[in-house]
Amino acid sequence: MQVAVIGAGVIGVSTAYFLAEAGHEVVVIERHNNVAEEASFGDSGILAPSSIAPWAAPGVPRSLLSYLLKAESPLALNQMWKPSMLRWMRRWLKESNLERYRINRERMQRIAFYSRDLMQQLREQHQLDYEQTPGYLQLFRSEQDLRLAQTAFDFLTEFNIPHNALTAANAHALEPGLNPNTPLAGGLYLPEDESGNCPLFTRQIRALAQAMGVEFHFGSKVNTIQQSERGVVMQIDDRSFSADSVVLATGTDSAKLLAPLGLHLPLCAVKSYSATTTIRNFESAPVAAVMDETYKVAITRMGKRIRVAGTAELGSSTQELRQSALNTLLKVGYDWFPDACNYNTAAFWSGTSLMLPDGPPVIGATSVRNVFVNIGHGSTGWAMAAGSGKVLADIISDRTPDIDIDGLTPLRYR
Ligand SMILES: Cc1cc2nc3c(=O)[nH]c(=O)nc-3n(C[C@H](O)[C@H](O)[C@H](O)COP(=O)(O)OP(=O)(O)OC[C@H]3O[C@@H](n4cnc5c(N)ncnc54)[C@H](O)[C@@H]3O)c2cc1C
Numbered sequence: 573m574q575v576a577v578i579g580a581g582v583i584g585v586s587t588a589y590f591l592a593e594a595g596h597e598v599v600v601i602e603r604h605n606n607v608a609e610e611a612s613f614g615d616s617g618i619l620a621p622s623s624i625a626p627w628a629a630p631g632v633p634r635s636l637l638s639y640l641l642k643a644e645s646p647l648a649l650n651q652m653w654k655p656s657m658l659r660w661m662r663r664w665l666k667e668s669n670l671e672r673y674r675i676n677r678e679r680m681q682r683i684a685f686y687s688r689d690l691m692q693q694l695r696e697q698h699q700l701d702y703e704q705t706p707g708y709l710q711l712f713r714s715e716q717d718l719r720l721a722q723t724a725f726d727f728l729t730e731f732n733i734p735h736n737a738l739t740a741a742n743a744h745a746l747e748p749g750l751n752p753n754t755p756l757a758g759g760l761y762l763p764e765d766e767s768g769n770c771p772l773f774t775r776q777i778r779a780l781a782q783a784m785g786v787e788f789h790f791g792s793k794v795n796t797i798q799q800s801e802r803g804v805v806m807q808i809d810d811r812s813f814s815a816d817s818v819v820l821a822t823g824t825d826s827a828k829l830l831a832p833l834g835l836h837l838p839l840c841a842v843k844s845y846s847a848t849t850t851i852r853n854f855e856s857a858p859v860a861a862v863m864d865e866t867y868k869v870a871i872t873r874m875g876k877r878i879r880v881a882g883t884a885e886l887g888s889s890t891q892e893l894r895q896s897a898l899n900t901l902l903k904v905g906y907d908w909f910p911d912a913c914n915y916n917t918a919a920f921w922s923g924t925s926l927m928l929p930d931g932p933p934v935i936g937a938t939s940v941r942n943v944f945v946n947i948g949h950g951s952t953g954w955a956m957a958a959g960s961g962k963v964l965a966d967i968i969s970d971r972t973p974d975i976d977i978d979g980l981t982p983l984r985y986r
Contacts, residue, residue, distance in 0.1 A: 575968060576601055576806065576815035576830070578794050581612040581947050582774045582954055584821030586961030589777050591819075592784040593970040599815065601808065604792035607778045608771035611953065614846040614921040616881035617869035618861050619691070620708050620765035621684035623724065625677040625933025627950070628667035631720050644900040646868035652886035657887050660840045662764075663929035670723065672930065677727060679979040680952065681934040686975045691773075696838065699782060702773040703875045707740075709747060711908070712757050717866050725760070732752035736761040747908050749856040754909045756905045767847075767861035767872045770954045794822075797805030797829055800812035803942040817942040818967060824889050824924045826947045833940045837985050838946055839926040841889040846871045846881035847918035848874070848902045856911035869904040874982060878913055880905040885949070889924040925950055928985075935960050936967050936981035944968060945982060 573596050577588045580602035591598045602609070637647075651657050667676060694700055712718045728735045736742075743759035744750050782788065789808075796807040803816040819828055828837055851857045861872045869882035882904075883897045898920055905915040927950035928934065934948050946964050949956050963980070964975040 573817045575817045575819060577819045577821055579612055579821035579971055581609040581823050582608060582770055582957040583732055583779050583960055585774050587821055587946050587959045587964050589781040589817050589820055590962045590965035592781055592786045594965050598786040600788045601794055602790050605790045607776040610776055611925045612925040613975035614771050614923055615770050615954050617767040617770055617872045618870055619688060619768060621681055621688050621764060621955060622762040622765050624684045624952050624955055625724060626673060626680060628664050628903060628929060628931060630668060630670050633668050634664055634799040635720055637653050638897050644903050646883050648885040650885055654976045660838050660929055663838055667819045667930045676931040677925060680746060682975055683959045683980060684955045690958040690962055700744045700776050702768045702776060704766055704768040705873050706766045706861045708762045708863050709743060710760040710863045711743060713866040734764055741924060747859055747862060749909050749912060751908055751910055769874050796832060799941060805923050817944060819944045819946055821947055822945045824926055826926060833943060834942060836937050837934060838888055838929055840909040841923055841924050842950060843924045845897045845901055846879055847915060848877055848879045849913045849915060849922050850877055852913050853911050856909060858909055864904050867900060867904050869901060871905060871908060876963050891922060892977055893920050893922055899938060925953055933960060934982045935964050938982050949975045
């Protein structure tokens with residue numbers, strides 16, 4: 573079968589790889605001139621299936637909303653007056669009770685753990701090196717933040733996920749570069765989680781996919797998708813392109829292609845920022861990935877560089893760099909690893925992902941024949957990419973996926 577994958581971010585490229593492995597003829601259509609040029613370009617690099625969780629969690633909406641009036645905040649809201657945004661917020665709040673949190677978190681972890689296993693297999697099979705670093709440390713500045721994380725701690729214990737609750741002294745022993753002057757109530761160490769360089773991984777998977785015959789059509793923007801006798805026909809600039817099936821791995825712009833097909837999903841744009849700079853003092857730099865749970869800002873090691881990334885602007889997808897968001901990144905960088913590098917000289921970047929109110933992505937067939945989606949991965953798409961790609965390739969190939977896909981397909985929004 574000939575399958576066209578629209579979008580060459582980490583999700584589209586992973587999907588193309590597994591489709592080719594399943595024996596399909598695959599074409600990837602991408603408007604940029606390379607892979608991983610949008611959300612997949614500057615992400616934090618955290619691959620943390622153990623702690624992956626929906627934003628909709630007990631106590632979280634109230635805690636995040638309380639930050640809105642502060643100068644340094646993990647959250648900003650845009651276009652709140654828009655009916656679609658209000659509807660999204662209402663659904664998000666409805667998903668924030670304990671029962672829904674547990675269901676949604678289990679769904680996200682199912683795909684993320686599967687993804688981690690596949691990445692390990694890919695790594696061994698093809699000797700991939702994408703600057704992966706083992707271990708993930710979460711930091712809680714105050715007792716209140718620790719209390720808020722109790723549901724997450726309980727979940728880890730209940731599901732036997734390896735984790736160590738740390739005192740401040742334990743956390744400093746694990747990460748000797750941590751600034752002793754920044755208040756720290758405690759930490760959580762997840763030894764089986766890791767971090768890595770998402771665009772580097774995507775480029776390596778592209779090379780493997782190309783070696784299996786996948787064609788990449790860069791500089792090609794799909795404007796419309798229509799059903800045809802054969803399957804689907806896409807309008808790309810001034811030409812048409814036909815295929816038996818199409819996969820939308822289109823990140824932020826998915827709604828523009830889905831709406832004319834009568835497909836409507838409650839997708840909200842979430843814009844985040846990153847700052848990347850070269851390490852000048854290796855003894856003072858993080859050993860592995862660290863997350864400031866109070867500001868929801870990650871500090872990751874990428875070879876000889878450090879990336880500080882996070883903050884979220886709901887409802888925004890512009891490329892504008894908001895100074896207060898950059899200030900939050902700089903504050904967190906200087907608070908924890910002040911001597912590791914000069915954060916003021918960092919390369920700043922922003923990217924947008926799409927999030928559904930309950931948290932898990934939608935992977936599978938839509939109600940329009942031959943049109944499939946792999947979208948809505950929110951702020952954890954890199955951690956779910958390989959698993960999402962393999963699951964969708966299995967669905968398209970009429971094979972039973974290796975994991976239960978209940979709650980991960982578009983069916984939950986029909
Ligand atoms: C600052 C930041 C930090 C993050 N940190 C993490 C993290 O630590 N861990 C984690 O797991 N996730 C993280 N994420 C989320 C993760 O980066 C995304 O979920 C993931 O990259 C989404 O991949 P994607 O392929 O769906 O989207 P994208 O990378 O945006 O790719 C979509 C592609 O589709 C193309 N496209 C769209 N429309 C068309 C069209 N009409 N025609 C042709 N091409 C089209 C675009 O050009 C783009 O290349 C972070 C995100 C950001 C912004």
